[in-house]
Amino acid sequence: MSVVVSTEWLNDRLKNHPENTVVVDTRFDLMDPDAGRKIYLNGHIPQAVYLDLNKDLSEKPQKHGGSHPLPDMEMFAAKVGNIGIDHDTTVVVYDQRNDMFAARLWWLLQYMGHEDVHLLDGGFEQWEKEGYSVTTEVPALKAKDFKPVFRENDVADIEEVQEKLQHHKATLIDSRSKARYLGETEPLYNRAGHIPGAKNFFWKNVLDEEGKWKEVSELERNFSSLSKDDEIIVSCGSGVSACPNVLALKSAGFRNVKLYPGSFSDWISYEENEVETKDE
Template sequence: MSYLISVNRLKSRLENNQDNTVLVDVRFQLGDPQAGRKAYLEEHIPGAVYMDLEKDLSGKKEKHGGSHPLPDIDMLAAKISNIGIDHDTTVVVYDKENDMFAARFWWLLHYMGHKKVYVLEGGYDCWKKEGNETTSEIPQLQKKHFSPSVREDEKVNIETVKQKLTNENTIVIDSRAKERYLGKTEPMYAKAGHIPGAKNFFWKELIKDNQTWKKGEELAEHFKSLPKNKEIIVSCGSGVSACPNILALKSAGYSNVKLYPGSFSDWISYEENPVETKDE
């Protein structure tokens, strides 16, 4: 199953008023948290509403739990209800390009039981580059009611990760760049390296030079070292860049895939947890 939608398919959908569709803009910059909202206010795809990684798609930071903990699900359900989403709504989420924030929103809706949510391939830049209309007008959407049906088996906590690290039926993967995985550089956290035993699958390697995602045989080749009959726990720095890997794994037919939301930032918040710097 594909969780992606092309610019042409989205354009056709909007022109033909096909089904009830809500567009969500989640552009964001980790180094400049106001940049995404500012970009949205300047121009966006007509009809799109904005949701913020830190204000909407993350919860309150605590000592443990990672730097982008999951939001309160009831609060998020109320927010997406307010922007016109219920279980019959087709949701299309986009980022600046093929960035990780759209996949985070995709995962959250998937986790809450929504079945019709797609990431715009190529994002806003692709939409604009192909000459499509943009606007600064803020849409007024009709409020609906979204009742979450949470898929609790789609995530794991640190206790489960610790238990599964030596389980031969489970594979933990780290979605960050190789240099961070190996501890050669760490721009965000006090410790460098990765969770012992985790294998590296940098999420940006899912994107080809022409800004399309790997699909079909290319995707199968990308994940060929991961047996489909094993549980795959996906981590990153804070549970955001893990989400493109989850989207891709599910698209490739992996059914037992789970997010560790706290990821490395949660792991190192416990002083006693070891950190590895060799390739695994």
């Protein structure tokens, strides 16, 4: 089945298979880190547990590694088990709309070898709009034993990015907006522009005019300038908004797709690394 599921599908799943379903709320605001948890407590999809981008889905920033480095994966695997997930569990992740934080958790679970994980199309906003029930009750979940099987080929570090760009062994894409890619604006970092050689594919272009996920044929058109025979390394600012592009590329039939978790924020933490401001 598709990675992206409808509100109707989730509602049916919660009615008929609640014992083997875990719903995760990932709503977050980069400018107000406490906002996501607050809105979760004010109302969420029944049975949903909250995971926080800063506290759960990433490690604290250090000198190198970017502003949202991957969490300690063994600890994260234990956390995943504690909220009731094992490899037989169907996981549905949602955001406020189709935002980037849900895709980050999708990627993390995929990276740890969990296949049965899905995104709710339209997120919490669509769920509410269609009149499905909302609760403030925090669920009591039964812990399970989650054993990660890491897909090391799904991730690239800065050394690999540098080597493959130098020898033209991979295509690097930057998932941020065109204005940030070109260095015309930069709200988060002290240097503006992009990693030299990166091509711009704004992550929101995988969504249609209504903010829903595009069909496979449309995703294929979105990435038609890329070759499915090439290795694609996906970056953004800090490895979060890259994740919708990873999902979209895989949905469009690209198989050799890696995430550069540190992304631009890691790249510029090395003063000797150059940045580019022209379109490539």
